Amino acid sequence: MPTPTARSPRRDALDNRVALIEAARVVFARDPGASLDAIAVEAGLSRRAVYGHFASRDDLQRELVTMGAARIAAALEGIDHEDPVVRLALIAAGIWREVASMRVMALFAIRGNLQAHTVNALAPLRLKVFEAVREGIAAGSVRADIPAERLARLVEDAALAILAESNRSNLSAREGHTLVQLSVLGALGFGWREAEALISNTPELNGTD
Numbered sequence: 001m002p003t004p005t006a007r008s009p010r011r012d013a014l015d016n017r018v019a020l021i022e023a024a025r026v027v028f029a030r031d032p033g034a035s036l037d038a039i040a041v042e043a044g045l046s047r048r049a050v051y052g053h054f055a056s057r058d059d060l061q062r063e064l065v066t067m068g069a070a071r072i073a074a075a076l077e078g079i080d081h082e083d084p085v086v087r088l089a090l091i092a093a094g095i096w097r098e099v100a101s102m103r104v105m106a107l108f109a110i111r112g113n114l115q116a117h118t119v120n121a122l123a124p125l126r127l128k129v130f131e132a133v134r135e136g137i138a139a140g141s142v143r144a145d146i147p148a149e150r151l152a153r154l155v156e157d158a159a160l161a162i163l164a165e166s167n168r169s170n171l172s173a174r175e176g177h178t179l180v181q182l183s184v185l186g187a188l189g190f191g192w193r194e195a196e197a198l199i200s201n202t203p204e205l206n207g208t209d
Helices: 011-030 036-043 047-051 057-076 084-111 115-121 123-139 148-169 173-187 192-201
Strands: none
Touching (some): 011 036, 011 047, 011 057, 011 084, 036 057, 057 084, 057 115, 057 123, 084 148, 084 173, 084 192, 115 123, 123 148, 148 173
């Protein structure tokens, strides 16, 4: 007797899931504390349809974080530069570019009750940051008075500070792009004039490549 195969989800169920995720992006970008009801309304679906895919608001947010982390990882996968300092600035700018349209949700994911999940989801990216920091210390191009692991965390915090500021003052995409690089370079031990000069003289960083 043939072994039964698993049935594929119905097309409308898949469409509903996509609609819910897209609606959640829009709604959570405005208010990370929004209810599933608000998301259902945005998606044009019933509350029951929402629960058919996600048991709770946290489940839906975890899905968004997982998808967002995968998107960021894919976008930054090709980032490489022989200078680890430039590489770190490029990573910071790349992260900003990917989260700029979801600033409120991104900050909530990093500092809210999804923090542990977000840390795990971004583990490959955090390793990339740590390796670049360690390489920079070995090369003498970044400060060596702080252990690599701690300095990597300070670099992450510097980037997060710009994300928080963007929610307070509505930074433009260009302002955020520049500030996140300046902030990260400052954490690495660069003075503000040095950091500005590096960005100005490096086409990959100033967007003229």
